[in-house]
Amino acid sequence: MNIDCSTYNCIEDFVLDSNFLSWINKAHDNEIMQLKMFYPDKKELIEKVIIFCKYVNIEQVEVSTKQINEDWKKLYSEIIAREQQEKKRKKRKLGYIISAAAACLAIIFSTYLYINYSTNLSLTDEKQSLFSKLDEVDITSGEVQIVAGGSQTIIGNEETIIQTEKGDLLVGNESKLESSSIDTEYLTVIVPKGRRTTLKFSDGTTAWVNSGSKLIYPKVFGEKSRDVTIDGEIYLEVSPNKDKPFYVHTKGFEVEVLGTKFNVNAYSDDPKNSVVLVEGSVEVLANNTKNRLEPNQAFISGSNLYTVKTVDVYPYISWTEGIMKLGGESLSEIIKRLSRYYGIEIYYNEKFGMERYAGKLNMKDSIEYALYNLSLSTPFKYTKRDNAIYITQ
Incomplete structure (x- = not known):
């Protein structure tokens, strides 16, 4: 530094x-x-x-x-x-x-x-209000929870939340929230670092929500569109409906889709965000320009610039399987993802930060084992104390 x-x-x-x-x-x-x-x-x-x-x-x-x-x-x-x-x-x-x-x-x-x-002054008051709500949410620790008005409902890690057509929320066969008791138009799903969850919407769309993410969605989808707002990472398999397009709103761009499979990485504290298309077709609106993606293409943005390129989609979606696929990422990038995934702070000497790695890590293993595998390529030592990990020579 x-x-x-x-x-x-x-x-x-x-x-x-x-x-x-x-x-x-x-x-x-x-x-x-x-x-x-x-x-x-x-x-x-x-x-x-x-x-x-x-x-x-x-x-x-x-x-x-x-x-x-x-x-x-x-x-x-x-x-x-x-x-x-x-x-x-x-x-x-x-x-x-x-x-x-x-x-x-x-x-x-x-x-x-x-x-x-760069504050998007053209945002509607409603959208700006939703983004303001996301900014206020703490995702550093705790359990997965659904916030609906004044109520908070705790959800187990990697549980599946099911939204019924009436707007009720189930986890498995257990009712967690009835529509009649939800006194707000929007619900917020908070997925702290070290946690993940899956959400099945009433229209048949499934969303996998990664660690350190915040998702806002309506109690009931509107008549003309289906809208969700995300700060974090989400993989979506959208149920087709040509009369009611699905929109994903982030601070930097907007994704429109009729029915497809794609990943959105839009952490507000990351310098680069992306949309990666697996199947179907999506349009990404950024800087007042629409960018249409075909399968195996990625929209990558950062510092008010963006590019569209052909990619191997698996490294972008492997997290849904508990795998981190590496293709030359730096140690600093990997550590940020590990810290978010496992919910633990990791400190390291900057001289290690630019070391690059290829291969894959099984995220179902412990954080210590993941670091051990990395150290086999570039030798380093690490110690854990006070819920933090320190990497040294």
């Missing part, structure tokens, strides 16, 4: 540092945690900077003063309009972030930094 924050005292100090911006766009949770530990007196400030960078995408280019003024007027109008809507809805959190962003933007524009305001 070559980031020197010792002289930084406000958000703009961070975002005016091109080295920091380059680093934060690629940094993993483990590296961000190390930064906060290295500067404990700036922990709160660093957390605010991370929130700011999450909502604002920044790139350094030279622009004319006229362009700066035009862009600022346009952005300022959008910010004010959005904030007025949020005040009416009494949603303070996003309003605070937008206000903070606006204050920083005024300073940053004056130094010839062009800001692409």
Whole structure:
């Protein structure tokens, strides 16, 4: 970690540092945690900077003063309009972030930094409200649960949740929630790190939900469409219905499908997200552009850029079988997935982070055995204490 924050005292100090911006766009949770530990007196400030960078995408280019003024007027109008809507809805959190962003933007524009305001201001109030709910959910630990209004129902790990046509929820043959007792339009399925679940919707669609994921779906699907919202990873086998398309909403893109099998990886804390098609056909809407996928194609996005390419789909969906198929991923990428899958923090020396691996790991084995198999390729030692694992030479 070559980031020197010792002289930084406000958000703009961070975002005016091109080295920091380059680093934060690629940094993993483990590296961000190390930064906060290295500067404990700036922990709160660093957390605010991370929130700011999450909502604002920044790139350094030279622009004319006229362009700066035009862009600022346009952005300022959008910010004010959005904030007025949020005040009416009494949603303070996003309003605070937008206000903070606006204050920083005024300073940053004056130094010839062009800001692409990446909060999707075109989102409907309903969608924005759903994403705000997902942001508030803690998935670091605990059991799988369904949140419906003020009630929370605990579900066993890797259990199958069944939604009936009336909107009742079953686990096996046991009734967990009756539709008449659900006093909210949307339900949230929370799958903490180290847990997984399967959800069978009333239309026949099946969803496998991976560790560290949050899924929102309606009590009853609408008349014209079937919509779910995800922060995390989900594999779907969608029941065909040409009159009622199925939509998967994420913060970065939207997937439309009539009936097919595909995987969506859309963790909000990952720099790259993807949609991988196994069967059928889907359209991915991103940056106001529709991208139609054919089987064995992947839509991969990151840093406001995306690509469509042909892939081997198995490494993307093998997690549904308890397998991690590796095809040259770095140790830092693998550790993040292991940490999420097993629900345990893993700390490592950065010099190991770029080591790459091929093969597969059986995730039904213990985390220690998975690390042992990795260490056979690149020797390292690991110790476990206080529900964390430390990798050393």
